Amino acid sequence: MGLDDYVNTFGVHCKRLYGQRIKKLTIDAQFTCPNRDGTLGVGGCTFCNVASFSGEQGREQPIALQLTEGKVRALSAKKCTTSVNVNSTPTAKYIAYFQAYTSTYDEYKVLKQKYDQALEDADIVGLHIGTRPDCVPDEVLDLLVEYQQRGIEVWLELGLQTANNHTLKRINRGHQLCEYRQTVKKARAKGIKVCTHLILGLPGETSADYFNSLQTVLGIGVDGLKLHPLHIVEGSIMAKQWRYHPMPLMSLEEYASEAAKLIRHTPKEIIFHRVTAYAKKPMLLAPNWCAYRWDGLVAIVDELKEYGGQGSALMFSQSKTA
DSSP: OOGGGTSOBHHHHHHHHHSSOOEEEEEOOOOOOTTTSSSSOSSOOTTOOTTOSGGGTSOOOOHHHHHHHHHHHHHHHTTOOTTSOTTSOTTOOEEEEEOSSOTTOSOHHHHHHHHHHHHTSTTEEEEEEEEOTTSOOHHHHHHHHHHHHTTOEEEEEEEEEOSOHHHHHHTTOSOOHHHHHHHHHHHHHTTOEEEEEEEESOTTOOHHHHHHHHHHHHHHOOSEEEEEEOOEETTSHHHHHHHHSOOOOOOHHHHHHHHHHHHHTSOTTSEEEESOOOOOTTTEEEOGGGGSTTHHHHHHHHHHHHHOOTTHHHHHHHHHHO
8 A cells, every 4th residue: 555545645636636647847947045145145044955956057948848858757757768759648747846946036027937938838737836935925926826717736835844933043944934824824815725845853853843833834724735854965054064063863764753643633635745855865965764765655654554644643633522
């Protein structure tokens, strides 16, 4: 049995809507971040690998080309060769995922132009926008509403990471919980679905912090979640600190236990877009288990299989009070 048997995953959500899983095609649209360009700060968040995106490694690629290459990689992952004509599978649908840096941080006309370029591809049925909660002006929300009214599956992905304001300051996020709360309420009031990113294992945090972050996010209102283990990558401020003073990082067993606990305390209608993450060597410095794509997933499934799937802790609590 796999994750879908225990969790309301994004893959399951897509099957309900489209009858098939929908692959996300990541796009680097050459955005930057106010926490890097001096507007809010410099250096970025302490966990962020500021050299990991293509914009810092090479020339800008047209969005159409990025989507085409993404389709080829997606087909290759399904045991197809790169020589396969990406237009030979008309039923294949994709999501344009603006992932790199802060994908709402530019002038309105620039944002619209780049989003529109992605949506010109007939195979694109969804638009996912990754950004910071303090960089989503009303005009951008209204633009996303327009896309949604055209039948596009729109998600606003907000990197909160933790609801602990002290931790947010420690990791140099440049915003507090209040900005997240304001943006989520405005987005959801307009009917835009929100997916929130949470990191487990941030310096100084414990199991109680992870649980509090989940409860805070659920209390504010959310439609989807992404869970990530903290991992140290080259190019980050944490990497420099880690080399001189290695910080304790979560083991595979610890992460699986904590992630599964959060999943069990999450209502079944919430969609999990991700429950773990990995990074490739040599970019990844630690922990080593994050270099293996499936290890975290298998460990979480084992925990859920033994102790209960999504929402099971809530059901148990309700049965005790009935």
